[in-house]
Amino acid sequence: MKPRLIVVMPDALVALDLTQTLEACVPDADVRTFDSLDAARLASTGLARAPLIVVQLPAGRDDALKVWDEAARLGDHLILLSDGGQSMLGTDRRIVVLARPFTQEMITQAVLSFCAARC
Numbered sequence: 001m002k003p004r005l006i007v008v009m010p011d012a013l014v015a016l017d018l019t020q021t022l023e024a025c026v027p028d029a030d031v032r033t034f035d036s037l038d039a040a041r042l043a044s045t046g047l048a049r050a051p052l053i054v055v056q057l058p059a060g061r062d063d064a065l066k067v068w069d070e071a072a073r074l075g076d077h078l079i080l081l082s083d084g085g086q087s088m089l090g091t092d093r094r095i096v097v098l099a100r101p102f103t104q105e106m107i108t109q110a111v112l113s114f115c116a117a118r119c
Contacts, residue, residue: 002030004047006075008055010035018054021104025111037070050075052114054107057082057097068095077114079107 005022009015015033022031034040037055044050053075057064064082071078078095081102096110 002028003051005029005031006040006044006050006053006055007031007033008035008037008040008053008071009033009081010056014056017104018107021107022052022054022111025108037067037074041070041074044074052077052079052111054079054081059083079110079114 003026005026007015007018007022009018012035015035019031019033022029032040032043034043040053053071055067055071055078057067057080068078068080071080072095076094080095080097082097082099084099094114096113098106098110
């Protein structure tokens with residue numbers, strides 16, 4: 001079965017770039033793109049958890065924590081894209097936070113490290 005990878009990004013151009021990066025890293029993946037976490041959750045109802053979700057964090061701390069929590073319910077590994085702060089690994093190693101300006105190489109490294117174990 002193809003791994004189902006999810007991109008949640010309101011910016012269509014960035015979403016396209018992320019999708020192409022994921023497809024290059026995991027050629028047999030079924031990459032699905034959504035403009036909101038609500039749309040991703042609705043489309044994922046009744047499906048197994050995705051091995052990887054890439055999601056844009058909102059600017060506010062409370063909103064970011066809600067998105068972080070919701071994304072963690074949908075996927076096994078998370079790449080969280082942040083407009084501020086610094087890049088870091090999450091406390092449980094299933095989560096990577098990448099701060100802008102993130103590069104395609106940074107995304108690729110995070111994807112490959114997660115997919116070596118699961119995708």
